[in-house]
Amino acid sequence: MGETLKIAFVYDVIYPWVKGGVEKRIYELAKRLARRHEVHVYGYKHWDGEDILEREGIVYHGTIKPKQIYSSGRRAITPPLLHSIKLLPLLSKERFDVVDCQAAPYFPCYASKASDSSLVITWHEFWGDYWLDYLGKFGLLGKLLEKGLFNLADHHVAASLKTKKDLYNAGIRKDVHIIPNGVDFKKIQEIEPSNDQSDVIFVGRIIKEKNVSLILKALATIKQELPDIRAVIIGDGPERKSLENLSSKLGIQKNVEFLGFLKKHDDVIAYMKSSKVFAFPSLREGFGIVVIEANASGLPVVTVDYEMNASKELVIEGKNGFIAKVDERDFAEKILIALENKRKMKRVSTNIAREYDWDQMVERLEKYYQGIV
Incomplete structure (x- = not known):
């Protein structure tokens, strides 16, 4: 069974307030891990009241309340940036065994380095040159931030074989472990x-x-x-x-x-x-x-x-x-x-x-x- 761990999942949006594939993955994994381990989830504060909320054995930490998650059909850039700034002091004062941060939207991964914990970056996609199609010349920043994650952590997880291949083709030199998404x-x-x-x-x-x-x-x-x-x-x-x-x-x-x-x-x-x-x-x-x-x-x-x-x-x-x-x-x-x-x-x-x-x-x-x- 192994020792009891203190685990943190870091993303921006949180299930069930926002329902998407990544949010669902974190929720399903977190609630099962919480049966044997101490599990925390950091993201936007979608709820009213206190910043910290506990449900189904998971401790939720709310950072900011974004006015809008999407802007012109795309994920807004400002909320994850503000969320990451708020994460810095929250994660630096906590000691986890593992901080599992979802690769996109990138900023939270850099903030997660503030925690004295084993950082795992979980990749759901790798965009690479697609950033340039998505944002034009501004996509260069996306490319730089994305590739910067390669050396930010020693531990990387991919949700699919395709993403693992994309990471290796882009030059990652760390081992990438595949753990797919699932269903109940x-x-x-x-x-x-x-x-x-x-x-x-x-x-x-x-x-x-x-x-x-x-x-x-x-x-x-x-x-x-x-x-x-x-x-x-x-x-x-x-x-x-x-x-x-x-x-x-x-x-x-x-x-x-x-x-x-x-x-x-x-x-x-x-x-x-x-x-x-x-x-x-x-x-x-x-x-x-x-x-x-x-x-x-x-x-x-x-x-x-x-x-x-x-x-x-x-x-x-x-x-x-x-x-x-x-x-x-x-x-x-x-x-x-x-x-x-x-x-x-x-x-x-x-x-x-x-x-x-x-x-x-x-x-x-x-x-x-x-x-x-």
Whole structure:
């Protein structure tokens, strides 16, 4: 079992106040580790009252209250910078065995050096030259800050094989340990399907990188063959309004329902279980927990072959899904094949997802922590 550890997770946004893949990973790992260890989470103060809050055995430390997390469809730069400044005195006065800081948004990792602890940097993506596409010449700062993390810590974890390869290709000379994201497999099996049935479902933040427009264009193609095709889009974000307009323009507004953000994660799973195919054309994904959740719900996944999309690694062609070109006709064709084969792909999809249960992931992480302390 090993010794009891004092562990801190550092990020900016915190689950369940903000629901995303990285936030969910920290929450699921932290609550399981808290059964045997002392676990703290540092991030924005999303709640009212005292700065320190305890729930489910986890001690939450709030730093700043950001007015907005996104600016012009992108993560705002000022909040993580202010958050990092606030972190410096908080972490310098605490002694942890391990501080596990998520690589992006970079600033908190530099602040985490203030703690006299073993620093672990967890990478969900590596951007490299993509910074220049994202911010133009201002992306140079992003590149410098990102690469500076290579020598900031001796211990590095990647959430996917793709990210590990990207780090090595970029010149990291430290060992990078892979600990994937996971799902609460048993809980997913217990959730009943929704009464609201659909053929195709998407779940995620409605941002440009998720490439939801490809789903809509593919549906317009599929509608020629299946006039009653029905899709649901779960999630919210800056692109939602333009996507709703696009569905009207494509003449598929009666085939697509935008459900927005659902507060209860169980409701998201229930909608997955009442659908047939999970469509996920994301162009930039560090892992893609929703892909495993969809598989655990018995759905084959159709994703895209794109350089920065790590979720394609989770798909075994023809077994638990399909990998399409970034092309509406090919994406539509793969959805149709998945719809035809949904029944026989269900068991394989579920069995693949079983290997990603959070309990297994936390055992691997705990062993890793014990090894570096």
